[in-house]
Amino acid sequence: MLGRLAATRLLEIRQAFRRAAQVTNHCFHCFFFSFSFSSKFLPSTDPSLPPNLISMHIDSPDNNPDMPWEFNSQNQEKVKEIISHYPSNYKQSAVIPLLDLAQQQHGGWLPVSAMNAVAKVIEVAPIRVYEVATFYSMFNRTPVGKYHLLVCGTTPCMIRGSREIEDALLKHLGVKRNEVTKDGLFSVGEMECMGSCVNAPMITVADYSSGSEGYSYNYYEDVTPKRVVEIVELLRKGEKLPPGTQNAKRIMSGPEGGNTTLLTDPKPPPCRDLDAC
Structure with missing residues (x-):
């Protein structure tokens, strides 16, 4: 099962690189400049290019180069x-x-x-x-909610159901990825590896509820579609639940039910008698 999922993902990656190569041959400068400059993902308007591959910045009243901005x-x-x-x-x-x-x-x-x-x-x-x-996914190039929910999209989490986690959040909140709910409380995005693969799948909550200068990142591991909806509703009530594993049968990254091996501290190695040499 794991091998089949990995093989499928590898095929998708290869196909994406082939499509990117086609675009590069068509317009090397435009593709890479627009990708780096992106703040919104939009379908290509050029029929000779693959759809949904080009990303570009689109001016809006609250996001354009002519908008005055300087450090206060x-x-x-x-x-x-x-x-x-x-x-x-x-x-x-x-x-x-x-x-x-x-x-x-x-x-x-x-x-x-x-x-x-x-x-x-x-x-x-x-x-x-x-x-x-x-x-860097810590930099948000479009407005975000007071609670920006980031789903890990790297392979271990994906194999453990991160796509279902994201679908549950989007459906419950009634938004698309990187959209903000009408009440301004929530938005959903994606972050690459969060570094706790043993507790996959996991999400990060970028918490801006105390203001952007007092923001924090809280990590919730071993989540399920049901649990992430519960987390959303707890945040909506203003409750701050402890971060970490959401599996009550685990302690941090330990196995469910506790250790079955390595139950005592290991014996130290015997000291070498240097005077005997």
Whole structure:
């Protein structure tokens, strides 16, 4: 069963690379620039290109290059402090903390004008900032809810049912991926490996309920479609449940029911008598 799922996934990846190669031959610069610049995923309008492969930024009233944006007076001091940590000829190394600061100032997400402001501060081409902002899933390029629910999409979680987890969340909240519920409380996205594969599947809740500057990431492991809906409703009530495994039969990443082997501390190795040599 596991081998068949892995083989199917590998075939999907190969097909995706073949399609990408076709697009690259058609328009190398446009494909990779638009991918790095993406903030929304839209179908290609060129009939000669594969559908649903091109992603691009689409201007909107709250997200366009002409929208005025700059660090506020309080954060300008923080910008100076952040840049002071790096050599003067390596200001571009501050891109990640500056993007984080910009996202905090803008309520938990990064409009393209904020990314342009960061590029101006560190004196690089805007594309260098877009590349970073589109790579790290902690940077949100569209508005998010006060609770941004991120489902792990890497292979161990996917094999253990992460797609069903995401479907249950989207159906319960009545949204599509990266959409915000009408009450502004929830949005659903995807994050790659969260580092607890032994407790797959798992989700992260990016909690902005205390403001974007007081946000936190909480990880919930061993989740089921039923359990993630329960988590949503607990968050809706303002309840903060303990993060970690949601399987009551496990302690952290231990086996259900407790250990059956390694029940005592291992004996230390015998000490070598160096004086006897």
